[in-house]
Structures are given as C-alpha cells and as structure tokens.
Amino acid sequence: MDVNDEERLTKPSSVEMEEDAEYRRQLNLFVQSSTEKGIELFKIGEIVAGLPRRRSFLDIGAGGGDLTIPISQSFDETIVVEPNEKQARFLSRRSPHFRIYNDFWEKVDLTSKHYDFILCSHVLYYIEEGKWLTTIEKMYAHLDRGGVLLSSSNPP
Template structure:
C-alpha cells in the first residue's frame, strides 16, 4: 500500500508526519466532520444571540472555520504553538490566546463555547475544573458543547481493549449535578452517529493506530501494539459484509447551559 499507510505499529506521538498521514486517512473515510457540522449548525440556529463564539482547543481550526462566520466574533484558546500558526491561516479574523484553559483569561463572554475532542488530552481529575472554568465565560442562557467519541463506539472499545483508557462524558454529566448552581442551568447528553469506512484493510489498520495514539499521549503509555496484532483486531472486529472495514465513530455531545440569573423583586411576579 506504500509508505503513506505505515502508521500502525509506529509511535505516532513522536512521528508528526505519520500522525498527519493517519489523520488525513481518517478524515477522508469518515462522515464525522459532515455530521458534526450539520449538528452544530442546528444548535447554533436555536441560540438567542450569536455575538461571540469561543473555541477551546481548536487545533488547526478546521471546525472553527465552518462555525465562525455564524457569529460576530470568534475567540480561540490554543496552547500548542504549531497549531496556532496553522490557525492563523485558517481563521485570520479570530483572536487567539496561547495560555492553557486553567490559566487563560479571555475577558469575554460567549454565546457558544466548544470543547471538541480536547478532553482526551486533559487528565481525568481535571475534567470538572476545565469545564467549570469555561462556564465562567458563557453568557446566561449560553451553551458549552463538549464532544468526545461515544464510549460504546467500536473505535473506543478498541482503545479500551489495547490501552485500558475509557473516556465517558456521562460520568462528567453526573459530576456536574454537584457544580455551583450559579453556573449550571441544565445538562443534556446526545449522540451524533458517525463512521469511518474503507475498502482497504491496510488503511483501516493505520487509522486504528491513529486512534490508539491519543490515550497513549495522555497516559504516557507504552509502545503501540505491533502492526500484526492490530491487523488481526481490525480483521476480527471491523470487517463488514462487503469486504471493507467499518469503524464506528459515534460522538457524545454534552450540552451544558449557563444558568439564567435569579430574578428578585417585582420583576419576579
């Protein structure tokens, strides 16, 4: 299949080119981006105002670019220097902050904040603090959307099998029940279906290796599985009836609404 499809078996944490090639293969074969964009547009259409969009951890800004035109202003928080350089080209009108979330102070309040596939890189004990920090920057009635792969998708089942890592937004939703009532007005968890498909098993193995690289980045885990081991897993779990390979990439979307302030006095009557 050529050098491009040789990502599995490599440590993609230290091979930026192999990581990029594997990510490009994933994007080429998944409907996740299209489905997510359509879902987010529906959410945005229901917002009462669209003055400011806050994207936390936008990476190179591919998703940001599709959403930003629907708001008057866009602010991004991206600590990664190389990602910020790419973001400047993708979204030149966005204001970009370099500090990590827990140290950042954007000085704005957003109608919509997005935390998309970022919590993989945040230690689990810091999930709650990260979300509550962002909620401080949401207007009353505004939304924070947190996106991660669904914990029961075939993709994440594979990740858990090989690494022991599990990312479950339902646990965070339960924890938010004890959050400061002045911040949290409502919590809802929804699912956006998505899948990756290819007729080339070698490509599927490379994409599987890409997904396995993320929890290893967080945990500092050991070497990735050998390509032969991953190929066997793909053959047994991802082969479909048409001879191709399908990897489920359903997403969990956690809606967290900022509480409206309590109205006291005559206005409350």
Template sequence: METSTKDADPVRVLDVASAEYRRVFELFLAGTDEKPVTHARLGEVVAALPHRRVLLDLGAGDGRTTAYLGRSFERTIAVEPSAAMREKLRAACPDALILPEPLDLAHPPERADLAHLSHVLYYVPEADWLGTVTRALEWTAPGGTLLVVLQNPESPCMRMATHFTGVRYDLGPLADRLRERHPEHGYALETLDLHYRTPRLAEAVDVAEFMVNVADLAALDPRPSRTALTAYVQEHFALSAGGYAIGHTQDMLTVRRAGGS
C-alpha cells in the same frame, strides 16, 4: 490490557507537532464522516442560539470547525496551546483572537454565546474535568450554550483504546456532577454515530494507532505492539465486502446556561 512483546514494534507516540501526526490526521479526516455529520448538528445548535455575538473555541486545533462555526458569529476567540496547530488555526481563522495559553491559564476577554470544548478532555486529568468544564461554563454568557464533545465510551474506537491502554472516557458522570452542582442550567447528552472507512489495511492500522493515542502512550511500559493492533483491526473492523470501518461514536454534552434574554 494488551501489551507488547519484546520482539514486536510498539505503537508510536504521535506528537501533535510532527509531520507524521499531520499525515495520519489527514488520513483520518479523508476517510471519516465526522466533519459533515458534526457540522450539520453544530449548525442546528447555532441556529437555536438567542444571540450569535461571540464564539469561544477551547482547544481549537487546526481551526476547521472554528472557521465553520465562526462564520455565524460577529467575533471569534480561540484557545490553542499547540504552536503547530496555531499556525493552521491562524490560516483558517485570520480574524479570530487566538490565545496561546493552556485552558487553565487562559483568560478570554468576553463571555461567549457558544463555547465549544471538543476532544480536549483526553488531555486533562479526569480529576480536573469538573473544574475545567466549570471554567468553560463561566466563560459562557447567560442564555448561551456550552458544548463538550468526547468519544462515547462504548464506541468501537474507544473499546479498542481501552483494550490496548486501559483508558476509558465517559461524559455521563461529568454531566451528572454538573447537574448536581448547577441545577439551574439545562443539560442534554446525545450521541453522534460516526465512521472511518478505508479499503486499505495499512491505512486502517495507521488510523487505529492515531485513535489509541488518546491515551498517554509515552507513559505506558511496555506500549501495545503494532502487530497486536493490526490483528485487532483485522478481527474487529474488516468488512465482509472488503475494506475496513472503525466506528467512533461521539458524545455531545449540551449545557444551556440559565439567564439571558
């Protein structure tokens, strides 16, 4: 694991409520193909559902994907514990029922035909993943679908995070444990190939810093240095034709709950 030196500035801990987090998040969204690629795949999943009554978005964030999905459903329920994100969520999804509790305290009032748990497990201890996803599955209606999305452990983005922080996330073992515990449901694990691109090194480093924040950086002592992160970006993500590209392949676990009509 790469660590900082005493005379180097450490990478920043980006608080989701801060203006700097929002700036870098918007920078990431402006340069990635994530939304068009993932939304296209999500649209296919929605089209295959037997019913489209209730959407449950768990950890809905700023509501961009919630709004995209919600237009296909009669009702939307969103769980988002961050007050800063809920403000944007309400603007994006004014008709949604928004629950402010964390996932372990939330109580959605009805089961969903699609439950969406995207990029949330980073903030859940791995020992609690099975319990968290099992709860989400319980909130999914018979015949409905649960989607769990996370970085692929071998993506360039995740390899960078592992290099600097030691963290590594992998949906594969979770899928196996779910299948063992609940063999009656249907399971599929697929990958979506995504890339962030920018012509500017400073922006690439800012986004790389945002990406390594999937780890609890505040708990690292010392934190990785920004100098080392810059060198890593130049070595691994520079393009021969100019600019930078950071692959951030995602895994999507689909669980089709048994039952229904």
C-alpha cells in the same frame, strides 16, 4: 497570550504532543477518516440556529479549524484557544480575523469575557480525567446567559 501578537508568543511548556509532522499526520487522518465531522457540523448548526444571540464563539482546542471555520461564519467574532503552536499559527494565517490564544485551556486567561457559544470538540481526552470537572466549570464561567457549551469527547 494572543498569537496575533508575535512578540508575546511563547511555546506552551508542558504537554505530551507528538512531533509536529506526526501530530499533523494524525490529526489529518482523524479528520479525513471521520464521517462524524459532517454529522457534528450539522448538529452544531442546529444548536447555533437556536441561540438567542450569535455575537461570540469560543473554540477550545480548535486544531486546524475544520469546525471553527464553518461555524465562525454564524458569529460576529471567533476566539480560539489552541496550545499547539503550529496549529495556532496555521489558523492565524488562514483566518487572521480570529483572536487566537496559543495556550492551554487550563492556563489561558480570558479575563471576564463571556461567549454565546463555546465548543470543546475532541479535547477532553487530552486532559487528565480528574481535572475534567474544574475544566468544564471554567468553560461554564465564560458562558453568556442563554449561551450553549458543547463538549464532545469520544476518542477517535
């Protein structure tokens, strides 16, 4: 579902998420205390610069958009899949031009759309290890020819 369509917005039903305030506190802590973000952005910038096309960017599990927002500037359109309702709404308000799906990657239906760059940063450890292969296969299925899929998964 698309969070931009308020009437169709429903809360994801089954995920082990912290209470909103606690979740937000943990995520902020993770971002603020991590020197990795700057390095990650620098490396992603190099990858994005080497892409044959920079039309569409898909960010899976965008959180508060710390990577999404700067990276989106290199693309014509940015699509986000984020199951946490508060994060999805925050990002929708912050960047109304993003197309945001308030859903889990495993469940979301993006039809047959393909993307030039797919990012899945610090998300896989929220997903059962036994499901990683099918999860990544689904990402590859949405990758355009010459595109790049980047997943980083070291727990904070």
